[in-house]
Amino acid sequence: MTTPSHRGAEVAPDPGDRGLFVYAVVPSDLEPPEDLHGLDDAPLALVRHGRIAAVVSDMALVRPPGRRADLTAYTQVVETLASAGPVAPVQFGAVALGEELLNEDLLAPAENDLAAVLETLRGRVQYNLRASYVEDVVLAEVVSADPTIRALRERTRLVPDDAARADKLRLGELVTAALEDKGAADAGMVLDTVLPLVEEHVVRPSSPENPLDVALLVAEDRQDEFVDRLEELAEVVHERMRLRLVGPLPGYDFTGGTAWAS
Amino acid sequence: MTVQTSSRSGGGYLTRPAPSGLADVLEIILDKGIVIDAYVRVSLVGIELLTIDARIVIASVDTYLRFAEATNRLDLYEHGGKDLGEMVGDLQSSGASGKVEGVVSGVKKAIGRGDEDDDDDDDSGERRPRKKATSSRRRAESR
Numbered sequence: 001m002t003t004p005s006h007r008g009a010e011v012a013p014d015p016g017d018r019g020l021f022v023y024a025v026v027p028s029d030l031e032p033p034e035d036l037h038g039l040d041d042a043p044l045a046l047v048r049h050g051r052i053a054a055v056v057s058d059m060a061l062v063r064p065p066g067r068r069a070d071l072t073a074y075t076q077v078v079e080t081l082a083s084a085g086p087v088a089p090v091q092f093g094a095v096a097l098g099e100e101l102l103n104e105d106l107l108a109p110a111e112n113d114l115a116a117v118l119e120t121l122r123g124r125v126q127y128n129l130r131a132s133y134v135e136d137v138v139l140a141e142v143v144s145a146d147p148t149i150r151a152l153r154e155r156t157r158l159v160p161d162d163a164a165r166a167d168k169l170r171l172g173e174l175v176t177a178a179l180e181d182k183g184a185a186d187a188g189m190v191l192d193t194v195l196p197l198v199e200e201h202v203v204r205p206s207s208p209e210n211p212l213d214v215a216l217l218v219a220e221d222r223q224d225e226f227v228d229r230l231e232e233l234a235e236v237v238h239e240r241m242r243l244r245l246v247g248p249l250p251g252y253d254f255t256g257g258t259a260w261a262s
Numbered sequence: 263m264t265v266q267t268s269s270r271s272g273g274g275y276l277t278r279p280a281p282s283g284l285a286d287v288l289e290i291i292l293d294k295g296i297v298i299d300a301y302v303r304v305s306l307v308g309i310e311l312l313t314i315d316a317r318i319v320i321a322s323v324d325t326y327l328r329f330a331e332a333t334n335r336l337d338l339y340e341h342g343g344k345d346l347g348e349m350v351g352d353l354q355s356s357g358a359s360g361k362v363e364g365v366v367s368g369v370k371k372a373i374g375r376g377d378e379d380d381d382d383d384d385d386s387g388e389r390r391p392r393k394k395a396t397s398s399r400r401r402a403e404s405r
Contacts, residue, residue, distance in 0.1 A: 025296060071287050089295035096298075106298050114296070128290065139333050149333070157334035172326025175333050208329070227276070234275035244277040246286075252294035 019095040020047070020056040020102060023077045024250075025088040025114050028053040036080050039073045047099045049107035051115045054090070055081060056102070061095065082250035086121040088114055089252050117255055124199055124217050126254060127247030129230070131190055131212040133179070137240040142178040149174050176208050183211025186241060193233050197226045202253045211241075215253035223248065 021039050028048045038044050038057035046053040055077065074092050081087045096102035107114075143150055152171040156164045183206055190212050195201065200217040218226050227245070234243040281287055 022298065068284055071284065071291070075287055075291060089291070091293070091295040091297050092291050094298045106296075110296075135332060136336055139329075140336055143333060143336065153333055153336075156330065168330040169323065169326050171333060172328065172330035175329040176325055179329070208325070231274075231276045234277075238275045242277060243275070244279065246279060246281055246290070249290060252291055255294070255296045 017061040018058055019061045019097050020045075020099065021059045022090045022094045022096055022102065022106075023055045023057070023074060024081055024090055025052050025054055025107075025118070026081060027051065027085060027115075027118055030081070030085055032077075032081060033084075036077060037073070038077050039070050041073075044077065047102050047107065049103055050111050052107060052111055052118065054096075054102055054107060056096065056099075059095065061097075078250050078252075082125075086118040086123075087250050088117045088121060088255045089250055113256070120200070121217075121251045121254060123220050124251065124254075125220055125223065125248035126251045127216045127218055127226070127245055128249065128253075129190075129194070129212070129214050129216055129246075130210055130244045131186065132210050132242045132244065133183075133208075134238075134240050134242065135209065138179065138182065139175065141240070142175055142182070146174065146178060149178065179208035179211075183208060186237075187212035190233065190243070194226065194229060197222055197229055200254055217251060217254050218248075220248075 021042075023038065023044075026046075028046070028051055030046070030053065032044045032046065032055060036044055039059055040057075040063075042057040042059060044055055044057050047056055071092065078087060078089045096105070143153055149171065152167055152174070156167045156171055187203075187206060191201075191203075191214070194216065198216045198218055202215045204213040204215065206213055216226075230243060230245055237243070279286070281290060
C-alpha cells in the first residue's frame with residue numbers, strides 16, 4: 001500500500017491517487033483485529049486524535065463505483081469492531097484525502113461530541129423494529145367500523161375496474177386515512193410496551209401498511225428481557241399485526257443528532 | 263455482533279430475519295452514521311436509485327385505488343375484523359393455537375430480488391428500480 005497523498009478536495013483525482021476510506025470512529029485505545037480487512041481487502045489502520053480514532057483503510061480514489069462487495073466489507077468491519085467495544089459508524093462512502101485532513105475535518109473538531117457518542121453506545125446495541133399489518137384483517141376492521149366506507153364498498157365492489165372511479169378513489173382515500181389513524185394508535189401501543197426497556201429510540205417514517213418503523217438502542221444486558229417482551233407482544237397481536245426485529249446491530253442510527261444532543 | 267438467525271425460545275411469533283441481501287444491508291446502513299461534510303463519496307448511483315424507489319411512501323391515487331380494490335376483495339364473513347381487545351380475550355380463553363406461517367416474507371422481495379450473486383458487478387447500470395406498473399400489495403412494505 002502506498003502512502004495516501006495529501007491533496008485539497010478541489011483537485012480532481014488522477015488514476016493512481018489514493019485516499020482513506022473511513023469506516024467508523026472508535027475509542028483511541030481500540031486495536032482492530034489483525035485479520036480484519038476492509039474494502040479491496042486492504043488492511044485497517046487507526047488515525048488517532050486524543051480519546052477517539054478513525055478506522056480507515058487505503059484505497060484508490062479512481063475505482064469502480066458502489067459495488068456490493070464494498071457494502072459487505074464496510075458492514076463486516078463495523079460489525080466486527082462493534083463486537084469489541086463502542087463504534088460510531090461513519091456513513092458509507094466517506095473517503096478522506098489523507099490523515100492530516102481527516103484530523104482537521106473530523107477528529108479534532110468533533111472529538112468531544114464523538115467521545116460522548118461512544119459513551120452513549122458503550123454496552124448497547126441497536127435493534128430495528130417494524131410492525132406490519134395483516135392487511136385483510138385490518139381492512140376488515142376498517143370496513144366494520146365505518147358506515148361510509150361500508151356503503152362505498154358495497155357500491156363499488158361489484159362494478160368493473162374502470163367504472164365508479166370517483167367512488168373507488170373516495171373509498172381508498174377513506175381507507176388510507178383510517179389505516180393511518182389506526183397505525184398511529186398501534187404504533188403508540190407497541191412503543192409503550194418496549195420503550196421501558198430501551199435506552200434511546202429513533203422513529204422512522206411509517207406507512208399505512210407499516211404503522212411503526214423504529215430504531216432502538218438497547219443495553220446489552222437487557223436484550224433477553226427486551227426480546228422476550230417483544231415476543232409476548234408479537235403473540236398477542238399476530239392476527240392483525242406482525243412484528244419484525246432485526247439485530248443486534250451496531251448503533252448506525254445513534255451516531256449523532258437527537259441521540260446525543262438531547 | 264453477528265445477527266441472530268433464529269428466535270429465542272418462545273412463541274416464535276416475532277420475525278427475526280438475518281439481513282443478507284443487498285436490500286437488507288441498505289436498509290440498515292443507508293443515510294446512517296456520521297456524515298463528514300464535503301467528503302469524496304464513493305459513487306453509489308445504482309444503489310441510490312434502488313433505494314429511493316424502495317423508500318417511496320405511497321400516498322397517491324395509486325394507493326387509494328389499491329386500498330379500494332383490497333377492501334372490495336375482502337371476504338368479511340371469513341375475517342371477522344376483531345379488535346385487539348377481542349383478540350387478547352380469544353388468546354386467553356383458547357390458548358395461542360396455531361402458529362402463524364408466512365411471516366412477512368414479501369418484505370424484501372421487491373428490491374432484494376436478483377441481488378444475491380453479483381458481488382463483483384458494478385451496480386450502477388443494470389439494477390433498475392422496480393417500475394411503477396409493478397406496484398403490488400407488497401411494494402410499500404419494502405421501504
